[in-house]
Amino acid sequence: MKKLMIAASLVLSSSLAQAALNVVACEPEWAALTQELAGDKARIYSATTALQDVHHIQARPSLIAAVRNADLLACTGAELEIGWLPVLQRQSGNAKVQTGQPGYFEAAAYVRKLEIPTRLDRADGDVHAAGNPHIQTDPRNIALVADALAKRLAQIDPPNAAYYTARQADFAARWKTAMARWEKDAAPLRGTPIAVQHKAFPYLEDWLGLKQVATLEPKPGVEPSSAYLAEVLTRLQQTPAKLIIRAAYNDARSSDWLAERAKIPVVVLPFTVGGNAQAKDLFALFDDTIARLLKATK
């Protein structure tokens, strides 16, 4: 019993006695971005991994515990996490990270969203009223979010405000250089017709000028049946695509089936940080994304 008490108090003190800011990121890209901006001033926990579908996450006990201790919740918003985040906010009993508080940060609020539906009907599948939430595939969005996130970090942790501002300035400069490099490297991709598994890449398409000619999912979030895939195949014979793109978390079957018959390659993009061994941070994420696209179009 005594041992148990000591163990319990150790766990308690280790989780209480740290001065660093506790940040829970809903997605790995915001965990990585917080890492860039906050360095060792923050303890960062990513609620999801690149191999999970962030639309469908269980509000697991471990996540409630993480949100309970968070000073900042850095999420995408735009209803991406609507199936689980409200439960975490409500069950964690953490007043700091409720919607409307400075401790709740929504990245999608700071970028121009694409694919805002002109009508809302569940018959159209899993549509997001606020627009497509997969904003992290365009580095210009990352730059905008970085600026907002740095300001938010400074707001909730004023003693380190100057530190965050300085790191943001440094990050912004490095990001700008990297973006120029990516855009130069990716210039040959402009106009490339592509097919995508899920409508997860409109921002990437917008940035690189890729032309999406087909979607494997009949409706967003709905797994394609074999009959529907056959239809997509017919369509691809009329309007050929050069490659099929899917995210690391997507199941391989549909895209592999189609790729084999349409005789085009499948490109598995990391989609976010950690989506493959190369995409270790935000810079590597885009390095790898562009490298893979270029390789497939050669």
Next chain:
Amino acid sequence: MFIRKTLALAVLGLSFTPLAAQAADNADLQQIRKDIEQLRQSYEARIRELEARLAQTDSKAAAAQQSAASTAEKLATTPATPPNLPSANAFNPEISLVLSGTYANLSKDPGSWKMSNFVPSGDEIGPGKRSFSLGESELGLRSNIDQYFYGQATLAISGENEIGVEEAFVQTTALPKGLQAKAGRFFSGIGYMNSQHAHTWDFVDAPLANQAFLGGQYSQDGAQLKWVAPLSTFLELGMDVGAGERFPGNTRNKNGAGSTALFAHTGGDIGTSQSWQVGASWLRAAPRERSYDTTDLAGSEVSNSFSGRSQLYVIDGVWKWAPNGNAERINLKLQGEYFRRRETGELAYDTAAQNLSDSYRSAQAGWYMQSVFQFMPRWRVGARFDQLDSGTVDYASNGDFLANTGYKPKRSSLMLDWSPSEFSRIRLQYAKDQAREGVKDDQFFLQYQMSLGAHGAHSY
């Protein structure tokens, strides 16, 4: 360019208005100002609209021209402006509606359904009606009330055209230190399944144990306090108190809390693929003249009533598995709960006629174990086993009329469900129900459950 020129003229006009004002009277002046303001607003709106259209077409343009690409970048790096929300309706709470219906084929008359050796636990138990029946239509409304409170109401409209308040509570969102308080009517935090809405259950009906000990689902009219510990492992402690008017309690004309519940839950992950939660709970109710109908040893229909103390202990556990934590393709869920109830007090036999009162003491238990496996997207299979243990019941001198036969009610269920989308589900279930001593009831159910409107997030 036409627009810019017109706008320039409008601005020019605006700057000349003081001259015109000398000649015109005040009313005219205001009219002119208003007109110009309207003109300005309309042109600004048109410019905005054109810019938005430009934004939509810019990706095509970008493909053709490098200069257009730079425009696209300029637009993409412009922060979004908040949308113009139309009216006060934007503050309406989230509304959701769950529709469900069942076709039941029961080999035995559901009118005779009971759990042998267990005190009947209210109206919400049993397999329901034969043939087609409309299930409960659950209308849910929820919203933040202000920066301090969240509110939620779930109204259940039964197939018999009755509206019941399933839940209606307010909950704090701004208490410090992981504390949360709730007041109103809400499902008690005891056990695992009790606090979940019926439409999130994996089977058509509640486990026998939940039916025997909680009347299906136990809700409090009262208040709840919950605390989540500041640990890296999830630990939640909670207490709810209430009037205790529902089984195992009953309506009693007394001050104070008629029912108290304590519960604790802890849980975590094992790697990225597995997660778990276990809990222990205690529920105390103090029924006064809780009456029930039964058949005595002589075979006559009698009404008895119980006054005393009812205590229930619950242990619950759930374990979930999905490869890499991605439940999209396949996933597995295993859950079980064990209940043990002790009741001590007075039992009055045949309250309508003889009304013989003597001491009463019972210790009974029950458990269920179920597993649901999603073997491919949209499709799941599940199996559940229910077992009740009639334990010991001491009727004292009323043992001349009433007896516990020792029979242990049980049931085995299998289900298969198909979810065309995350908002719809169609379920087929078979149960071999042996809740009644000496009776085997083959039960087939075909059920649909659909959810419309805002889809609230589900808890673990």
